Amino acid sequence: MSIGKVVSMSSRLVTAIAPSSKPFFEKLLRQGQLMKRAFYYFNDARLVIKYMHWEGPEIEHEKLRAELIFQYHKLEKGLCMPGPKRFFGADPAKATLSLIRRWHEQGFRKDSTIYLGAIEALRSYRAHIDLYPPQSDGAQGLAQDIDTLLKQHLDILVDLRTPMPHGTALATDFESLTRLMLLRRSVRSYTSQEVDIGVLRECINSAQYSPSACNRQPWRVHIYTQADLITALLQLQNGNHGFGHQLSRLLIITVDMKSFFDGTERHEPYIDGGLFSMSLILALQAHGISSCCLNWCVKPDTDVKAHLVGAIPEHERIVMYLAVGHAAADAMVPRSARKGDQEIVQLH
Ligand SMILES: Cc1cc2nc3c(=O)[nH]c(=O)nc-3n(C[C@H](O)[C@H](O)[C@H](O)COP(=O)(O)O)c2cc1C
Structure with a gap:
């Protein structure tokens, strides 16, 4: 009892x-x-302890990739800082070189955009060292080590040069975005027309440009297309009654906890995952595809079941389900009035 x-x-x-x-x-x-x-919270803590760290001897692709981005992004950022230029970044540069060595040892793919991005960051950083040489001797070896690595990468075909000039918004951009924002509503009435997987991928690629902590892009998207699987997954979620049965596509957006270095980042999965989800929802809308976020406010045992049913690894946290589909021609949506800015802004 x-x-x-x-x-x-x-x-x-x-x-x-x-x-x-x-x-x-x-x-x-x-x-x-x-x-x-x-x-x-105990379940959250258990998962944080189990997966949110980069310690230990085992080299996993997810962790190495996240750490590589984490380090070389410091160089990318440093190269864009305003004010007088100076030598910087010896530690992240050394860390980047060491992680690239481990990448080679593990035989990970050298055509990965993350790997190539690291090479390009080192290339620009190397040019910076020439312009702003270090005062200490310690960094001399660093320049030679970078040169040795760069000699192996003279033929990069994709343009990942970094940094790059910041673009300028067009006069019409705000208007278009606002229109898209107003057009996007949570839709709960869909036709039976299936959403094209290629279009979904296109929208996901667009949402890839969402910001994330140190650009680690920890999100993953699971796309379900089988009716029985969708039904089984929806049975675990409490907010799709009355319309879930119409769905021929269901997305589950997750975040890989191995992308984070320790528990200080414990909220980051939901922040990065939320930002990505919003971008994806807007990209879908821009393609004429409607969606409805479905909350993942569940007890730990339901979360475990969804991981099993959806074949989602335990180290991925579910951020939300996303219903996607073509809105029925006569679809109605709640007005869902918004608060005025005076209710949410505190000007300090
Ligand atoms: C994280 C999240 C979870 C949500 N969960 C559900 C849900 O389970 N069922 C549902 O019908 N709507 C769900 N919604 C949709 C909200 O009800 C909706 O976004 C809100 O009322 C504003 O309406 P709008 O999206 O049409 O602008 C969810 C929205 C968010 C952001």
Whole structure:
């Protein structure tokens, strides 16, 4: 018998004998319910401890890739800083070289845009060293090490040169974006026309340009197309009643916890994952594809079930389900009035 049931039974017994104790037991039960939910944090903590670290001898592709981006992005950023130029970045440059060595040892793909991006960051950084030489001797070896690596990469075909000039918005961009924002609504009435997977991929590629902490792009998108699988996954989610049955495509957006170096980044999966989701939703809308976010506010055991049913690895956290489809011609949407800016802005 659960603790909750024992407290509930005892409270009934005691309040029958001493009715004045009723408020006390009611409060105890309420707090017990809240406490029970606080235990969900244990599951979060377990996953953070298990997956959110870059320590240990094992070399995994996800972790190495995330760490490589994390290090070379410091060089990319440094090269764009305003103000007087100076030598910088010896530590991240050394770390980048060391991670590239490990990449070679592991035989990971050298045509990966992340790998090539690292090479290009080192190429620009090397030119910077020539212009702003280090004061200490320690960095001399660094320049030679970079030269040796660059000699192996004279024929990069994709243009990943970094940094690059910042673009300028067109006069019509704000208008177009606002129109798109107003057009996007959570749609709950769809036709049976299937959304083309190629179009989904195109939208995902566009959403790839979402910002993420150190550009680690930790999100993943699971696309489900089989009716029975979609039904099984939707049964685990509580917000699709009345319209989920129409879906011929369901997306689950997850974030790979191995992209993060430790528990200080524990909220980052939802921040990066949320930003990506919004970009994807807008990209879909721009393609005329409607969507509806489906919350993933579930107990840990439901989360485990969805990972099993959806073949999602445990180290990926589910950010949300996303219903996608072609809106029915007569689809209606809630007005869902928005707060005015005076209600949400605090000008300091
Ligand atoms: C994270 C998240 C979870 C949501 N979950 C659900 C859901 O489970 N079921 C649903 O019908 N709508 C869901 N929605 C849609 C919201 O109800 C909707 O975005 C909100 O009411 C504003 O309306 P609009 O999207 O049409 O502008 C969710 C939205 C978000 C952002």
